[in-house]
Amino acid sequence: MEAFSDGVFAIAITLLVLQIGVPGGSENDLLRALVAEWPSYMAYLVSFATIGAVWFGHTVITEYPHHANSTFIRLNLLLLLVVSFLPFPTRLLAEYTREAEAERVAATVYGINLLLALILVSVVWRYAIRAQLVRPDLADEDVKMLTKRLTPTLGVYVVMIIVGLFLPILGVLGYLVLALSILIPFSALWHRPNHA
Amino acid sequence: MEAFSDGVFAIAITLLVLQIGVPGGSENDLLRALVAEWPSYMAYLVSFATIGAVWFGHTVITEYPHHANSTFIRLNLLLLLVVSFLPFPTRLLAEYTREAEAERVAATVYGINLLLALILVSVVWRYAIRAQLVRPDLADEDVKMLTKRLTPTLGVYVVMIIVGLFLPILGVLGYLVLALSILIPFSALWHRPNHA
Amino acid sequence: MEAFSDGVFAIAITLLVLQIGVPGGSENDLLRALVAEWPSYMAYLVSFATIGAVWFGHTVITEYPHHANSTFIRLNLLLLLVVSFLPFPTRLLAEYTREAEAERVAATVYGINLLLALILVSVVWRYAIRAQLVRPDLADEDVKMLTKRLTPTLGVYVVMIIVGLFLPILGVLGYLVLALSILIPFSALWHRPNHA
Amino acid sequence: MEAFSDGVFAIAITLLVLQIGVPGGSENDLLRALVAEWPSYMAYLVSFATIGAVWFGHTVITEYPHHANSTFIRLNLLLLLVVSFLPFPTRLLAEYTREAEAERVAATVYGINLLLALILVSVVWRYAIRAQLVRPDLADEDVKMLTKRLTPTLGVYVVMIIVGLFLPILGVLGYLVLALSILIPFSALWHRPNHA
Numbered sequence: 001m002e003a004f005s006d007g008v009f010a011i012a013i014t015l016l017v018l019q020i021g022v023p024g025g026s027e028n029d030l031l032r033a034l035v036a037e038w039p040s041y042m043a044y045l046v047s048f049a050t051i052g053a054v055w056f057g058h059t060v061i062t063e064y065p066h067h068a069n070s071t072f073i074r075l076n077l078l079l080l081l082v083v084s085f086l087p088f089p090t091r092l093l094a095e096y097t098r099e100a101e102a103e104r105v106a107a108t109v110y111g112i113n114l115l116l117a118l119i120l121v122s123v124v125w126r127y128a129i130r131a132q133l134v135r136p137d138l139a140d141e142d143v144k145m146l147t148k149r150l151t152p153t154l155g156v157y158v159v160m161i162i163v164g165l166f167l168p169i170l171g172v173l174g175y176l177v178l179a180l181s182i183l184i185p186f187s188a189l190w191h192r193p194n195h196a
Numbered sequence: 197m198e199a200f201s202d203g204v205f206a207i208a209i210t211l212l213v214l215q216i217g218v219p220g221g222s223e224n225d226l227l228r229a230l231v232a233e234w235p236s237y238m239a240y241l242v243s244f245a246t247i248g249a250v251w252f253g254h255t256v257i258t259e260y261p262h263h264a265n266s267t268f269i270r271l272n273l274l275l276l277l278v279v280s281f282l283p284f285p286t287r288l289l290a291e292y293t294r295e296a297e298a299e300r301v302a303a304t305v306y307g308i309n310l311l312l313a314l315i316l317v318s319v320v321w322r323y324a325i326r327a328q329l330v331r332p333d334l335a336d337e338d339v340k341m342l343t344k345r346l347t348p349t350l351g352v353y354v355v356m357i358i359v360g361l362f363l364p365i366l367g368v369l370g371y372l373v374l375a376l377s378i379l380i381p382f383s384a385l386w387h388r389p390n391h392a
Numbered sequence: 393m394e395a396f397s398d399g400v401f402a403i404a405i406t407l408l409v410l411q412i413g414v415p416g417g418s419e420n421d422l423l424r425a426l427v428a429e430w431p432s433y434m435a436y437l438v439s440f441a442t443i444g445a446v447w448f449g450h451t452v453i454t455e456y457p458h459h460a461n462s463t464f465i466r467l468n469l470l471l472l473l474v475v476s477f478l479p480f481p482t483r484l485l486a487e488y489t490r491e492a493e494a495e496r497v498a499a500t501v502y503g504i505n506l507l508l509a510l511i512l513v514s515v516v517w518r519y520a521i522r523a524q525l526v527r528p529d530l531a532d533e534d535v536k537m538l539t540k541r542l543t544p545t546l547g548v549y550v551v552m553i554i555v556g557l558f559l560p561i562l563g564v565l566g567y568l569v570l571a572l573s574i575l576i577p578f579s580a581l582w583h584r585p586n587h588a
Numbered sequence: 589m590e591a592f593s594d595g596v597f598a599i600a601i602t603l604l605v606l607q608i609g610v611p612g613g614s615e616n617d618l619l620r621a622l623v624a625e626w627p628s629y630m631a632y633l634v635s636f637a638t639i640g641a642v643w644f645g646h647t648v649i650t651e652y653p654h655h656a657n658s659t660f661i662r663l664n665l666l667l668l669l670v671v672s673f674l675p676f677p678t679r680l681l682a683e684y685t686r687e688a689e690a691e692r693v694a695a696t697v698y699g700i701n702l703l704l705a706l707i708l709v710s711v712v713w714r715y716a717i718r719a720q721l722v723r724p725d726l727a728d729e730d731v732k733m734l735t736k737r738l739t740p741t742l743g744v745y746v747v748m749i750i751v752g753l754f755l756p757i758l759g760v761l762g763y764l765v766l767a768l769s770i771l772i773p774f775s776a777l778w779h780r781p782n783h784a
Binding site (some may be wrong): 020 | 591592595596599602603606636639661662665668669672673674676677680683684689690694697
């Protein structure tokens with residue numbers, strides 16, 4: 001189960017690079033063409049950070065083969081469905097960022113995919129707490145902290161999707177900040193036992 | 197052996213997203229173009245659910261390195277061959293769903309690939325029972341239930357392929373229902389020990 | 393080390409499907425176009441069987457972290473280099489099989505890649521025997537049998553490459569037979585302990 | 589954590605082959621077209637050797653789940669970000685090597701990506717030493733040797749990037765030599781315990 005999940009995360013994160021198109025043209029064009037492709041790099045970075053954050057949250061939940069139950073496995077497959085779909089809106093964003101009108105559509109689709117991924121991580125997380133599938137070495141305050149963090153984060157994603165309807169780039173930069181802000185508290189959970 | 201099988205399942209399920217083409221065009225077109233691409237999303241969903249179901253069935257069979265025998269390994273490679281081929285008919289279905297005549301061909305090829313995958317899971321499953329390679333913690337009634345479920349499912353796939361010759365979309369929706377109906381009893385096997 | 397090797401084998405074998413082009417056209421064309429693409433399916437099948445055979449040979453060699461030495465690791469990376477290159481000549485073969493003249497070039501490049509993969513498996517195998525990295529549960533006669541089998545096989549690959557210069561399709565079918573003939577004795581090694 | 593990292597390395601190294609374009613044309617063209625594509629093969633080889641070297645360096649650092657701390661995990665994700673980006677400049681190099689002016693841009697972008705990957709391996713390595721995450725079976729002199737080797741290597745990458753501005757091909761060949769020169773001392777670490 002974990003090998004399969006880890007595999008899907010690793011593949012989805014590595015496939016992102018295939019979404020960046022290689023420009024065609026002559027010298028002056030190449031440098032300029034590469035710079036002009038900044039939306040591709042931005043989309044790559046945001047998607048990488050988000051999948052990284054989701055994967056990270058996922059590692060905190062330990063699945064014991066004997067404990068894993070049907071609901072947990074179905075929720076997890078749903079999460080993988082949403083995560084492995086992300087390369088598609090990533091390419092959409094990379095292709096359409098400079099086309100004023102289409103940019104809004106691309107950023108919204110992208111944001112909805114990210115939001116769904118985070119809703120599902122949050123659902124899997126809450127289910128794991130209730131079903132006692134969380135890593136036993138986590139302190140209670142860590143579990144509480146994580147739960148507290150995740151709830152407002154979902155709200156901020158909704159705000160960012162709305163912001164993205166007016167200022168798509170700002171919305172996308174917001175997604176980057178959100179992913180990084182998830183990566184930090186999650187990793188703090190790994191830090192603490194080191195000091196204990 | 198298991199790492200390799202899990203890897204192939206994880207990669208095949210994640211490659212499906214590459215089969216969805218990114219539309220080109222201007223704003224109004226983008227939203228409409230994305231909506232018009234619904235066959236791609238449907239194909240993605242059905243294939244994801246089916247590979248998920250096949251992988252799930254596969255996890256129930258435990259392979260002990262010392263027990264694994266030549267026939268089992270050959271059957272397993274055959275299953276992986278069929279599963280890793282699935283992204284091809286998935287793309288076929290995504291591309292041809294709205295072209296009235298070609299749709300029938302695409303849905304049939306797709307259905308045959310799904311049927312082959314399920315025949316092989318069923319064969320691997322029955323072989324594993326006979327060769328006592330099934331997870332020892334499974335109760336006898338679970339094994340019987342699974343075997344009973346798999347047999348009529350194969351028949352329903354054949355019916356769906358025939359339905360697909362007349363109403364391709366209906367056939368494809370049938371495949372989705374079938375994959376979901378396999379996911380549920382399989383996961384029930386994981387649920388029970390939790391209550392014991 | 394093994395996780396990495398297994399990963400590369402699993403990815404290379406699953407990427408093969410991306411080398412099959414999806415035809416464009418209307419109904420009658422689709423069925424006919426799919427049939428006309430038989431070289432793609434053949435190339436997929438032969439490459440799948442060969443990577444399967446190479447992976448299989450590889451699993452017989454156990455790598456103990458403490459025993460693995462520099463030469464072994466370098467040889468193994470070289471093998472992975474050749475195996476992960478295989479999707480390229482596979483596509484070449486798929487695209488050029490019906491173009492009388494180019495077919496010879498494609499079949500020869502393909503055959504050379506297969507030959508290199510098998511030479512390297514054979515080298516890794518012999519090195520593993522000498523450095524005592526082979527699975528300890530293998531009987532001496534199994535090791536001898538495998539070594540004996542591998543040597544003439546390499547010779548038959550050379551013959552097939554030459555045959556392919558005159559009758560490319562015959563050469564490619566020969567590669568399929570060769571891969572299958574390797575899969576069988578290898579798997580016999582797994583069969584035997586079952587009877588002991 | 590290790591399964592995820594190993595997965596990303598394995599996928600990035602295997603995706604490289606997708607960056608080699610399959611030529612179109614008739615017989616004489618095919619052979620000539622394949623030969624004319626030497627920059628693709630060179631780029632494939634250099635990238636494969638470099639990812640191999642980075643992966644190799646990575647295996648020396650053992651991550652104990654309980655020891656892994658927040659900084660280490662963030663640094664590691666950064667390394668994976670840079671490594672999984674490599675297929676993009678690899679394609680750039682493959683496409684532009686024969687276009688005199690663009691070649692310089694492609695070789696520079698490529699070199700910067702390699703340099704970043706090696707800086708991050710070096711940072712992860714030094715951090716692992718300080719945080720005592722290094723494999724305990726490594727002798728002190730091995731650790732020192734590795735640290736000593738890595739520092740001048742980074743300098744040579746900078747020199748090669750500058751060389752590449754004037755003679756791009758020479759720069760790229762330099763990257764190949766560098767990757768191989770890293771592969772050898774790293775593997776020597778695996779060799780030694782064998783003789784002890």
